[in-house]
Amino acid sequence: MLDVRRLRLLRELARRGTIAAVAEALSFSPSAVSQQLSVLEREAGLPLLERTGRTVRLTPAAQNLVRHADAVLERLERADADLAEARGGLAGALRIGAFPTATRAIVPAALVHLARRHPGLEPMVSETDPAAVAHALRAGDLDVALVHEYDLVPEPPEPGLATRPLYGEAMYLATPVAPAPMPVSAPADAVPVHPAPTDPGAPTAGGPGQDAVLRAHRDDPWITATPGTLCHAMTVRACRAAGFTPRVRHQVDEFATVLALVAVGQGVAVVPQLGVTGPAGPAVSLVRLRMERRTKIAFRGGAGAHPAVAAFTAALRAAVPPDLAAARAEA
Numbered sequence: 001m002l003d004v005r006r007l008r009l010l011r012e013l014a015r016r017g018t019i020a021a022v023a024e025a026l027s028f029s030p031s032a033v034s035q036q037l038s039v040l041e042r043e044a045g046l047p048l049l050e051r052t053g054r055t056v057r058l059t060p061a062a063q064n065l066v067r068h069a070d071a072v073l074e075r076l077e078r079a080d081a082d083l084a085e086a087r088g089g090l091a092g093a094l095r096i097g098a099f100p101t102a103t104r105a106i107v108p109a110a111l112v113h114l115a116r117r118h119p120g121l122e123p124m125v126s127e128t129d130p131a132a133v134a135h136a137l138r139a140g141d142l143d144v145a146l147v148h149e150y151d152l153v154p155e156p157p158e159p160g161l162a163t164r165p166l167y168g169e170a171m172y173l174a175t176p177v178a179p180a181p182m183p184v185s186a187p188a189d190a191v192p193v194h195p196a197p198t199d200p201g202a203p204t205a206g207g208p209g210q211d212a213v214l215r216a217h218r219d220d221p222w223i224t225a226t227p228g229t230l231c232h233a234m235t236v237r238a239c240r241a242a243g244f245t246p247r248v249r250h251q252v253d254e255f256a257t258v259l260a261l262v263a264v265g266q267g268v269a270v271v272p273q274l275g276v277t278g279p280a281g282p283a284v285s286l287v288r289l290r291m292e293r294r295t296k297i298a299f300r301g302g303a304g305a306h307p308a309v310a311a312f313t314a315a316l317r318a319a320v321p322p323d324l325a326a327a328r329a330e331a
Helices: 004-016 019-026 030-044 060-087 100-105 107-117 130-138 210-215 230-241 255-263 307-319
Strands: 049-052 055-058 092-098 121-127 144-150 161-176 221-224 247-251 269-272 284-300
Touching: 004 019, 004 030, 004 055, 004 060, 004 130, 019 030, 055 060, 060 284, 060 307, 092 100, 092 130, 092 307, 100 107, 100 121, 107 121, 107 307, 121 307, 130 144, 130 161, 130 284, 144 161, 144 230, 144 307, 161 255, 161 307, 210 230, 210 284, 221 230, 221 255, 221 269, 230 269, 230 284, 255 269, 255 284, 269 284, 284 307
Parallel strands: 092 121, 092 144, 221 247
Antiparallel strands: 049 055, 144 284, 161 269, 161 284
């Protein structure tokens, strides 16, 4: 009989690529992972790994076994959900991953909603970049998480995971507002007047297309998120679709800081609606783009029916601000 825990190790090896990465993710030693995989090979009765020096590669039989492991682990998640439903009365830890803007704008209200209905649950929130969510869910470090995707950076399929749509939000190009020229007769201590920024909630109708808006700033310095994040890839791909590669000056993940840098003329940036915390200020102009960022709820396959996950999903939906485009479809 194949051991489910060893099947999980094999699946993680297929996703992460090296025994060292599996060991680090699951808090094992590399030798312990190797030993367990060797036992799994004996249980299977045929080679599962091809070892070449320090690297290993899954055999065709192992790759097929990983597909079965996905199905087995999903059924176990469903079984756990059924047991939780039978026990009744939600209690215990619920480990939640969320990216920073959602952590600030959506999660607090969702936690209040959750506490009112299920006081026995203990939600534990960790800020997690969407790119790291899949590994954290599969490793059991998270139970549920918020992830996002952009029009130009679609969410890659993640075996063993499932998602449900939550909301969509507009995207804006943030640029510094040049000071108005001072009248010749103005006193030396006069304060310059800036034009009002574009209202983030009201896109300009009939304006230039997105490519033209971005291309107008091809020679400006740009502010992007750090490389490896979806936000960084979104800005770079949007600019390349407009016919240029952005000249990146600053790499910052926190959108309030990004807008502060834009305000003092340090560059231009693409920011999501939830990244605009209140009025952007008179020194920043916001122009709505055609892109959208879509946020989804992610969990392990089969765990969507778990009462705790379902309760948090309902709390999140209740917490979505009315000015965001609510998700139309249920996964």
